[in-house]
Amino acid sequence: MATVALPATTMRDPAWRERVLWTIAAVVLLLPLGWLAEFNPATLWSAASLSATRQFLATFFPPKLDAEFLQLVAIATWKTVAIATVGTTLAVLIAVPLALVANRQLSISAFASGRMCALCMAARASVRTFMILLRSIPEIVWALLFVRAVGLGDTAGVIAIALTYGGMLGKVYTEIFESNETQGTRALLGNGASRTQAFFYGMLPVCLPELMSYTIYRWECAIRASVVMGFVGAGGLGQQMELSMKMLAGGEVLTMLAVFVALVWVADAVSWFLRRWLA
Amino acid sequence: MKRDRMDSRTSAYPLSGIELNATALERVDVSYTDKATALADVSLTLPPEEQVAIIGPSGAGKTTLLATLACGLKPSRGGVVVLGRDPWALPAAELHRLRGELFLAPQAPPLPPRQRVVNAVLAGRLPQWTAWTALSSLVRPRDLTAAHEALARFKLEDKLFLRCDRLSGGERQRVALARLLVSNARLLLLDEPVSSLDPNLAGVALDTLQEEARERGATLVVSLHAVDLAMARFPRLIGLQAGRVLFDLPRSEVSNELLADLYGAELGMSFQSPPTVEEAQMKLTRCL
Numbered sequence: 001m002a003t004v005a006l007p008a009t010t011m012r013d014p015a016w017r018e019r020v021l022w023t024i025a026a027v028v029l030l031l032p033l034g035w036l037a038e039f040n041p042a043t044l045w046s047a048a049s050l051s052a053t054r055q056f057l058a059t060f061f062p063p064k065l066d067a068e069f070l071q072l073v074a075i076a077t078w079k080t081v082a083i084a085t086v087g088t089t090l091a092v093l094i095a096v097p098l099a100l101v102a103n104r105q106l107s108i109s110a111f112a113s114g115r116m117c118a119l120c121m122a123a124r125a126s127v128r129t130f131m132i133l134l135r136s137i138p139e140i141v142w143a144l145l146f147v148r149a150v151g152l153g154d155t156a157g158v159i160a161i162a163l164t165y166g167g168m169l170g171k172v173y174t175e176i177f178e179s180n181e182t183q184g185t186r187a188l189l190g191n192g193a194s195r196t197q198a199f200f201y202g203m204l205p206v207c208l209p210e211l212m213s214y215t216i217y218r219w220e221c222a223i224r225a226s227v228v229m230g231f232v233g234a235g236g237l238g239q240q241m242e243l244s245m246k247m248l249a250g251g252e253v254l255t256m257l258a259v260f261v262a263l264v265w266v267a268d269a270v271s272w273f274l275r276r277w278l279a
Numbered sequence: 280m281k282r283d284r285m286d287s288r289t290s291a292y293p294l295s296g297i298e299l300n301a302t303a304l305e306r307v308d309v310s311y312t313d314k315a316t317a318l319a320d321v322s323l324t325l326p327p328e329e330q331v332a333i334i335g336p337s338g339a340g341k342t343t344l345l346a347t348l349a350c351g352l353k354p355s356r357g358g359v360v361v362l363g364r365d366p367w368a369l370p371a372a373e374l375h376r377l378r379g380e381l382f383l384a385p386q387a388p389p390l391p392p393r394q395r396v397v398n399a400v401l402a403g404r405l406p407q408w409t410a411w412t413a414l415s416s417l418v419r420p421r422d423l424t425a426a427h428e429a430l431a432r433f434k435l436e437d438k439l440f441l442r443c444d445r446l447s448g449g450e451r452q453r454v455a456l457a458r459l460l461v462s463n464a465r466l467l468l469l470d471e472p473v474s475s476l477d478p479n480l481a482g483v484a485l486d487t488l489q490e491e492a493r494e495r496g497a498t499l500v501v502s503l504h505a506v507d508l509a510m511a512r513f514p515r516l517i518g519l520q521a522g523r524v525l526f527d528l529p530r531s532e533v534s535n536e537l538l539a540d541l542y543g544a545e546l547g548m549s550f551q552s553p554p555t556v557e558e559a560q561m562k563l564t565r566c567l
Contacts, residue, residue, distance in 0.1 A: 108371065108375055112350060112351055112352055113353050114312070117371070183385065184389040184390060187385055187389035188389075188402060191379065191406065191462070191464070192375060192406035193402070193406060194375075194405070194410060196414075197405045201391075201394070201398065201405060201413065202389070205392070206393070208393060278393065
């Protein structure tokens with residue numbers, strides 16, 4: 001095999017040293033975090049925790065399946081799905097305009113120079129800050145707030161999900177727009193299309209599957225979140241589960257957990273189906 | 280020195296004697312953020328209805344030149360006139376309206392994979408459409424006849440309702456050109472428009488584009504790596520080399536020696552100065 005004689009310096013991958021340094025830095029930074037969190041898997045297997053776990057789990061069997069309870073669960077499930085769906089839909093309505101303003105790819109002022117006008121930059125920065133505000137307050141805190149404001153029930157849960165998830169979706173949508181192929185979008189902007197037009201004709205067709213699957217995943221998260229918020233009185237399965245937990249009715253809890261598994265499975269199936277349809 | 284004389288000039292480049300609606304560059308330098316100079320001291324004038332081919336070795340600056348003419352790159356120095364106006368003196372909204380009067384077809388067809396051909400073609404109408412018209416056309420295509428006719432001129436009318444990712448490379452390239460036909464641009468800038476087409480189709484496609492440009496009285500600037508095509512079809516050729524205009528001549532005056540010079544010298548130069556390791560490292564960003 002013929003080898004080309006290269007100077008020794010060009011044979012060194014210039015990225016190599018940087019990679020080693022960053023790996024070492026990551027390990028050095030992450031290990032102390034593990035100690036700080038007092039993460040010690042051994043405590044899981046101590047005699048005391050094992051017997052406590054066993055006793056709690058023993059109450060789970062058999063699951064409660066009588067008609068009256070199932071009907072109750074069905075209504076609560078329906079409420080949970082409704083809270084998650086309405087909440088996520090509102091979140092999408094909040095996130096899309098925010099992401100449209102926040103992403104740099106649709107900037108007409110930065111199109112030729114790469115530099116954005118000061119006003120546009122300020123608008124983007126304030127939208128990003130607004131999204132950080134929305135999502136840095138956990139949905140359970142929003143829920144507690146709105147339970148006070150609008151009373152016990154589903155509305156508080158819907159608003160809580162809409163706000164927190166609006167911030168999360170907005171951030172991730174922005175990043176999806178920025179990380180995907182932008183050639184089509186740039187070509188349209190360069191030939192005089194407006195931001196909105198370039199979005200619908202250049203950006204959306206490229207990003208749609210990713211947006212779709214992330215949004216459905218968020219809907220799945222919203223179902224879990226609405227359960228947690230049920231514990232503070234924001235309606236749905238969570239409220240029901242809290243009652244069962246308080247009464248130590250493990251059988252009821254198990255039935256409801258089975259419903260969760262089914263809901264997540266449905267979300268997964270919907271996502272798979274939609275992505276195959278779009279592929 | 281030449282440079283000093285340019286520095287002493289005021290920033291207003293007169294570009295006097297420019298015909299109405301003409302496009303021109305005067306002593307334009309373009310450099311990218313990593314300091315590499317892409318165009319140096321480029322001057323040229325394109326009257327309306329002119330048809331020009333840009334030839335030159337890879338990396339000579341053909342794409343940069345087209346982007347500069349398309350108001351997509353702001354030169355670091357020099358004067359630009361696009362369709363009779365100075366784009367960089369215009370307010371942002373006016374500049375964007377001016378972009379709507381030109382059409383730049385990038386070398387890689389900019390078609391989103393999941394978009395239907397009909398929408399990809401009708402996207403050429405966007406500058407004339409309101410946001411609402413554009414949106415409603417995604418639901419129910421606004422001007423099917425125009426899209427069909429444009430595709431038919433490139434023998435693609437049967438692909439109207441297919442998705443772009445179902446097309447071959449050559450078909451995608453022609454769909455991108457069909458978009459030009461539904462636009463009403465008066466400055467047509469095409470970057471290697473027939474690079475994925477077989478010789479026969481390439482000829483048909485160039486015929487269509489040149490005929491269309493003549494019909495609308497538009498300026499046509501085409502970069503080509505196939506010198507024979509450029510020589511056979513374009514009355515005027517511009518030879519770019521290392522960001523400079525080596526020649527800008529009528530076809531009859533472009534000699535074989537000139538062409539050998541255009542492609543040969545670059546080859547010699549690239550052997551003389553390979554990038555040093557330091558230069559390569561400076562350009563290195565996070566990469567996997």
